[in-house]
Amino acid sequence: MKIVPEIIQKLTEAGLKITPQRVAVMQTLMKLKSHPTAEELYAEVSKTIPGLSPTTIYNTLDTFVDRGLVKRVKTDLDRMRYDAITEHHHHLYCAISDRMEDYFDPELDRILSDYFTRKKINGFNVTDIRLQLMGDFENKAKQ
């Protein structure tokens, strides 16, 4: 569970300088599974980096997205959210609580992949299939 060296490696591979801010942002994003907003990340990362500027959060996240280290996700509300998981996956989402959780399902992916290999869509070339499963969490604690 040594996460910091892992992060340092990621940053290095992406050609980015290692800064306390970047390490802390990535670490926090990997820890929080809630797909946090920039604001939520700012609150959390500030605990570690006292002088932190909100701008740095935005800059850092933009840079991470650019380099493919992080993905943006949207919900029905008007704020961008961020996801440290870059591998293909889907989301469970409850519009009422605005809660979002990851959903991995290789069997489903296989079915969808097969389906769209067979079924061609006229004038459109599918490169990725994202599912948003809307519904309610039988709330077993908010994460």
Add this chain to the structure above:
Amino acid sequence: MKIVPEIIQKLTEAGLKITPQRVAVMQTLMKLKSHPTAEELYAEVSKTIPGLSPTTIYNTLDTFVDRGLVKRVKTDLDRMRYDAITEHHHHLYCAISDRMEDYFDPELDRILSDYFTRKKINGFNVTDIRLQLMGDFENKAKQ
């Protein structure tokens, strides 16, 4: 193809007063298949209603969404988009051009519905399945 009486009926059924602004917004939204933003709607509807206020666009769309006459859709960019089609359907989306088109596929819906009837997700009750098919349009004119 008499669309206005149809719109008037929709508005009446929703318990809303018939105003030129509302009729024009709905008409424009039904005509444009592009899932326009409030701003794009404002530009288009202004042609018909000269004194139109942007606020009216926002108010009207909010009201329509409240009453279920219209749905909000999101893309990867930071603007809300609107959809006059309220029946269940999916979207084809190209992140590069930010172009979005509707995708109806009952066969696919059947497959997904069957799959999630069998496969229970622990702690989550699925009520709707939305697919966003990412990819590129072999652009046959931007609609």
Add this chain to the structure above:
DNA sequence: TCCCTAAATTGTATTTATTACAAACATGGT
């Protein structure tokens, strides 16, 4: 058809998330 009232529209002022910018600072290669 006219009145009246509730509902809708408008213009303006705010809010809120995000972005732009330039100065200060820190990283990492030499």
Add this chain to the structure above:
DNA sequence: ACCATGTTTGTAATAAATACAATTTAGGGA
């Protein structure tokens, strides 16, 4: 250790959306 370049910070600016109060309009009842 030094320097150049990339990064962070604080502040100012944007842009979408919302709040609000004054004005206007729709449409049901007289």
